[in-house]
Every structure is written in structure tokens, then in C-alpha cells.
Amino acid sequence: MKARDLMRRDLTSVEPDTLVHEAVYIMEQSGLSTLPVVDEEGKLVGIITEHDLIQAALPEYFEMLHSVTFLPNLNQIQKRLKEMAFKPVSEYMKEVFSVHLDDEDLHIADLLIRKRLKQIPVVDGEGHLVGVIRRIDILSRLIR
Amino acid sequence: MILTVTLNPTLDKFYWVEKLPLSLERVEEEILIRAYKSWGSAGGKGINVSVFLACMGVETVAMGFLAGHTGQIILRDLLEKGVTANFVWIEGENRTNVTIIEKGKEYHPVKIHEEGPRIPTHAQELFLKKYRRMLKRAEYVVLAGAIPPGIPETAYRELALEAKEAGVKAVVHAGRRALWEAVKTGPFFVKPDVREELVVGDMPVRTEEEIISAGKKAIEYGCSACLISHHVTGDILITPEGIWEYEIGVPPTAFKNLVGADDALVGGIIYKLLQGEEIPEAVRYGMAAGAASLEVEAKMCLSPAAIEQEMKSIKMEFKEPL
Numbered sequence: 001m002k003a004r005d006l007m008r009r010d011l012t013s014v015e016p017d018t019l020v021h022e023a024v025y026i027m028e029q030s031g032l033s034t035l036p037v038v039d040e041e042g043k044l045v046g047i048i049t050e051h052d053l054i055q056a057a058l059p060e061y062f063e064m065l066h067s068v069t070f071l072p073n074l075n076q077i078q079k080r081l082k083e084m085a086f087k088p089v090s091e092y093m094k095e096v097f098s099v100h101l102d103d104e105d106l107h108i109a110d111l112l113i114r115k116r117l118k119q120i121p122v123v124d125g126e127g128h129l130v131g132v133i134r135r136i137d138i139l140s141r142l143i144r
Numbered sequence: 145m146i147l148t149v150t151l152n153p154t155l156d157k158f159y160w161v162e163k164l165p166l167s168l169e170r171v172e173e174e175i176l177i178r179a180y181k182s183w184g185s186a187g188g189k190g191i192n193v194s195v196f197l198a199c200m201g202v203e204t205v206a207m208g209f210l211a212g213h214t215g216q217i218i219l220r221d222l223l224e225k226g227v228t229a230n231f232v233w234i235e236g237e238n239r240t241n242v243t244i245i246e247k248g249k250e251y252h253p254v255k256i257h258e259e260g261p262r263i264p265t266h267a268q269e270l271f272l273k274k275y276r277r278m279l280k281r282a283e284y285v286v287l288a289g290a291i292p293p294g295i296p297e298t299a300y301r302e303l304a305l306e307a308k309e310a311g312v313k314a315v316v317h318a319g320r321r322a323l324w325e326a327v328k329t330g331p332f333f334v335k336p337d338v339r340e341e342l343v344v345g346d347m348p349v350r351t352e353e354e355i356i357s358a359g360k361k362a363i364e365y366g367c368s369a370c371l372i373s374h375h376v377t378g379d380i381l382i383t384p385e386g387i388w389e390y391e392i393g394v395p396p397t398a399f400k401n402l403v404g405a406d407d408a409l410v411g412g413i414i415y416k417l418l419q420g421e422e423i424p425e426a427v428r429y430g431m432a433a434g435a436a437s438l439e440v441e442a443k444m445c446l447s448p449a450a451i452e453q454e455m456k457s458i459k460m461e462f463k464e465p466l
Contacts (some may be wrong), residue, residue: 008223009226009227009228010219010223010228011205011228011229011230012230012231012233015273022266025233026233029211029215029233029234029235030210040277041277042277042278042280042281128281131228
């Protein structure tokens with residue numbers, strides 16, 4: 001099965017200059033935890049996830065501790081998030097893995113597992129975002 | 145790719161009932177009406193056109209505003225039907241439009257339409273950005289349906305102008321002022337919605353003469369075609385080349401569901417235009433799609449074979465040159 005047969009044709013996305021609080025609002029309203037980032041032409045340029053934003057809001061020493069046990073409360077994270085709110089998502093987005101419309105399911109599943117991705121964007125020959133494939137889209141197809 | 149704009153999407157809910165007691169004979173009691181069948185689907189004029197086209201294998205992107213749990217249901221339905229969705233998410237809840245169809249009176253349904261959520265200014269700006277981006281990849285754009293609270297009635301005019309600048313053919317399928325403001329920009333095709341009021345702009349369209357007069361006005365503004373319902377089973381097409389009359393062969397007593405028939409008509413016209421048909425012949429196919437939709441319980445007939453069969457019942461007559 002090819003990407004075009006598996007993908008959700010949902011183009012919910014943000015642009016690099018979308019502000020973090022706007023991206024959080026879109027995630028909240030749409031129920032999506034991952035948003036593709038597209039340029040003015042609709043071409044995929046990155047991805048922004050809830051995880052990226054939480055990670056960016058955590059204190060730097062958290063990387064070493066790997067636990068929030070040492071944090072007294074969420075005030076520090078909240079303060080940091082409020083500072084991030086009016087910054088563009090381009091400051092926090094990641095480089096993105098994508099697949100093409102005619103890529104095979106095995107290749108897509110491999111990418112999702114190896115790169116620990118929840119979803120992967122699908123692009124056409126010119127790099128336009130045309131859909132997304134979630135892990136659950138492959139799982140549900142395989143289990144039928 | 146065909147872009148459709150539905151500024152006020154809806155969850156269309158249909159209830160089929162044995163009897164609809166509309167008079168309160170026993171005022172002391174509440175009225176309980178049991179539906180023997182119910183069904184729901186994503187709706188709104190542009191969305192319906194997208195669903196029709198997607199089922200015919202045409203690549204189509206639906207745009208507009210989604211909100212809340214109802215928005216999630218609308219999105220899911222669209223994705224399942226093969227429509228690409230590119231909506232702006234807003235707070236609140238999309239509307240639900242209810243149609244109650246009484247057995248034996250299918251040609252006379254009772255409808256309750258909600259107003260829809262208010263669209264905040266920042267969401268409108270976001271929509272416009274997305275719209276401009278999608279226009280770059282579109283062949284036609286369909287601007288259709290009701291204008292939600294918060295959006296000015298001149299919205300379709302602005303969107304039609306954007307389409308014109310981008311070299312995209314606009315099809316406007318709406319009513320009242322929203323339609324006429326857009327007509328003034330000379331969109332490619334106009335299908336006035338005259339369900340609520342038999343007027344186009346400020347012109348009445350009750351008689352054949354009045355319809356032709358309104359259509360001529362649209363052509364003067366630069367439209368390539370204007371299709372106006374004459375009565376429930378007939379339409380009149382006005383183009384710079386002339387005037388055509390169409391009549392479907394389905395009597396109102398054979399109607400099963402009126403909702404969506406007009407949208408199947410618009411979808412059918414675009415489907416045939418994409419295949420290179422001239423406007424009058426494309427309208428004939430659209431009329432067949434609309435007529436076939438009237439004869440099924442589902443919102444639209446999505447069977448190419450049934451539409452082809454219906455083509456035989458469509459009467460098309462060239463009336464006179466313009």
C-alpha cells in the first residue's frame with residue numbers, strides 16, 4: 001500500500017512565523033499534538049510538536065536530571081512558556097522527515113518506528129504538504 | 145484541484161418520521177416524535193460540492209472554519225470521503241442543521257438551521273492566508289453557502305476578487321447580498337440560492353422574464369454563466385451566447401430528499417467542465433446529478449451510472465440568443 005492510500009488528507013498546519021501561542025491554540029482546538037510547518041507556497045519546511053514546546057519550556061538542567069522531581073512547582077515552566085508565547089514557531093520547530101505520495105507502507109512504517117515519530121507528513125513531487133500518516137493509520141490498516 | 149469554501153460548515157442531521165404532528169391538539173402534553181431512521185453527514189454547500197467531486201475521483205480541497213466536537217465529526221466525515229481538508233480551527237461549536245422528512249411528504253421537509261459560531265478576526269486573517277496559498281494550486285474555486293456571524297456579507301466579493309487575480313475561475317453558489325456583491329466582480333459561474341427569497345440582488349426572480357433579466361445583469365457584470373431555478377424542477381441558464389431552459393423529468397411526488405440536490409448540480413457542472421464540456425452541456429449533466437439526488441434518501445446521488453441514466457430525463461432547450 002502506498003502513502004496516498006494511507007494518509008489523512010488533513011492539511012491543518014502552521015507557518016514559520018506563526019506565534020507559539022497560536023500554534024498551541026490550533027493544537028488545542030484541533031486535538032492534534034503535532035503540526036506540520038509550511039511556507040507561503042504550502043511546501044513542508046518543518047514540524048512542531050507539543051513535546052518540542054514542553055522540552056523548550058523546561059529548565060536547562062532538566063536535560064541532566066531527566067526528572068521533574070526536583071522542580072518545586074510548574075511556575076518556572078509557566079514563566080518560560082509565557083516568554084515563548086510570542087516567539088515564532090520557527091525557533092522551536094524541528095527538521096522534518098517526510099514521505100512521498102508513492103512511497104510504500106513498509107518504508108513509512110520503518111521511518112515511524114526508527115525515528116520514533118507519532119506521525120509523518122506526506123508531500124507531493126514539489127514538496128507541498130498533501131496529508132499526514134499517523135502510526136494508528138498503519139496499525140488500524142494492518143489489524144483489519 | 146478544485147477548492148471549495150464553506151465559511152459556515154454544518155453537521156447535517158436527517159430524521160425520517162412516520163407523522164409530523166405540527167398542530168398542538170393536546171396543549172398540556174409535550175410532543176414526542178420518534179424517528180424510524182436518522183443519519184448525519186458533513187454539510188454546507190461547498191463541502192457538499194467537495195464530497196460530490198471527491199466521489200467522482202476529482203482532487204478537491206475543502207476550506208472554512210471548524211469548531212468543537214461537531215467540527216471533529218465534520219472533519220472525520222470529509223477525510224473518510226476522500227476530501228482534503230484545510231480548515232481554520234476556532235473556539236465554539238459548528239452548527240447542526242436538522243431536516244425532518246415525513247413519510248409521504250418527502251417533497252416538503254421541515255428544516256431547522258442553526259446560526260453557527262462567530263468567526264473571530266484573527267481566524268479570518270488566518271483563513272485568508274491559507275486561501276491565497278491554496279488558490280495557487282486551484283483550477284476552480286467554489287464559494288458557497290451561508291455567511292457565519294462575524295464575517296461581513298461582502299466576504300464572497302473579496303474572495304472572488306482574490307480568485308480573479310490568481311487566475312482561478314470562481315463559482316458562486318450563495319444567496320442574498322453575499323451572492324450579489326460577488327456577482328459584481330464578474331465570477332465565472334453564478335448559481336443563486338433562491339430557497340429563502342425569490343430575489344437575485346434586488347431583482348425578483350418569480351417569472352421567466354424576471355429570471356432572464358437578472359441573469360442578463362450578471363452577464364453584464366462579466367459572468368460567463370448564470371443558472372437560476374425557475375421552479376422546483378426547472379432551471380434557466382443565461383450565458384453571453386444565449387438562454388437555455390432545462391427541465392428534469394422527476395415529479396415532486398418522487399422526491400426522497402431535497403437537501404444537497406443543488407450542490408450535486410454544481411458539482412456535476414464542474415465535473416463536466418473539467419472534462420472539457422461546454423457550459424450548456426455541463427449544466428445538463430449537473431441537472432441530471434441534481435435530479436438523481438432528489439430521488440435518493442442520501443443527501444446526494446454519488447453513482448455515476450445513476451446520473452448517466454438520469455441524463456435521459458433532462459430536457460434541454462435553446463431558447464434564444466442573448
